[in-house]
Amino acid sequence: MMFCCSPVTRQPLSAQEADELARVFKAVGDPVRLRLLSLIAAHAGGEACVCDLTGAFELTGPTISHHLKVLREAGxxxxxxxxxxxxxxxxxxxxxxxxxxxVPDPAGVRA
Amino acid sequence: MMFCCSPVTRQPLSAQEADELARVFKAVGDPVRLRLLSLIAAHAGGEACVCDLTGAFELTGPTISHHLKVLREAGxxxxxxxxxxxxxxxxxxxxxxxxxxxVPDPAGVRA
DNA sequence: CTGGTAGTTCGACGTGTGTCAAACCAATGA
DNA sequence: TCATTGGTTTGACACACGTCGAACTACCAG
Known part of the structure; x- marks a missing residue:
């Protein structure tokens, strides 16, 4: 991942930075993927097997697998x-x- | 906006929270909208008129207007x-x- | 009121995406 | 070796989304 740490509010993003960032935000821009991320992160030990995840949704295995792939490819x-x-x-x-x-700029930092 | 402050990594999101959050993340999950957000935030005075924005893209007015609407409706x-x-x-x-x-949990906070 | 500029809305079109069933791959265990 | 369970891949389909041109609204200047 090439974009770095300066907040979006500091200076305009280049088209390239925006592309990379958008790819990742798009990955979290889905309710199922957000819940998967949350389930995995909050699971005991910091990890979860797929069998722990599929039960939490009214979705088929392939669909869960697809979302996991999107999250994986987004890094x-x-x-x-x-x-x-x-x-x-x-x-x-x-x-x-x-x-x-x-993170938003503290008020008044910009000109 | 009803979701609150506890990080996604703390405890599993409810389906409702995930829906609301995903709506907003989807809005920033597009390179043009990300750059618009950044251009507006980083602009002198903290605000920008549409005429300042359209010139930064190879896109027509209606398209910019559409993206601004998405950002607006996302809050x-x-x-x-x-x-x-x-x-x-x-x-x-x-x-x-x-x-x-x-924000990720500091390592080891979870059980 | 007429004309002109700023911006949005509408309608249409092509592409992207979430979902499922079916087929497939990997590991375990009789 | 064969059957079983866990997960992924593939193909297909409906719907959402980004984009544009055209029509429209809002404001200002003569």
Missing amino acids: LIEGERRATWIYYRVRPQLLRQLSDVL | LIEGERRATWIYYRVRPQLLRQLSDVL
Whole structure:
């Protein structure tokens, strides 16, 4: 992930930065994916296997799998197979970057 | 906006919270809207008229207008007409909420 | 009132996306 | 080796979304 830490409110984003950022925000711009992210992050041990996740939704396996893939390709989570199960964990660095980039300027810093 | 301040990583989002949050993240999940938000926020005085914005893109007026409407309906910006021009300004409260909700837990807080 | 500029709304069109069923791959266990 | 369970991939379909041109509204200047 190439964009860096200066908030969106500081100076105008370049088209490139905007493209990269938008890709990630689009990934969290879906209620199912947000809940998946939240379920994984808040799960005991910081990780959850897919079998823990599918039960929380009225959606089929393939659909959950699709959303996990979107989150994975956005860099928000990573998965690891252990024996029969695949465990997902969130990648806090990217989450932190997203959080930082949205922080509003303290009033009056701009000209 | 009804969702509140506890980070997504703390405890699983309810379906309702996820819906509301996703609506807003979807609004920032587009490169043009991200740049618009950034242009408005970083503009001198904290506001910009539409005429300041359209020139920054290779897009027609109606398209810019459409994206501004999406940002407006998401609660991220607000517009005010003064004489011939309409000035947009970002609403920092919502930006702050989005930022807060994405902050990762300090390691080891969860069980 | 007429003309001109700023901006939005409307209607249409092509592409992207969420969903599912069916087929497939990986690991375990008789 | 075969059957079973966990997950992903593929293909198809309906709907949402980004974009544009054209029509429209709001304001200002003669």
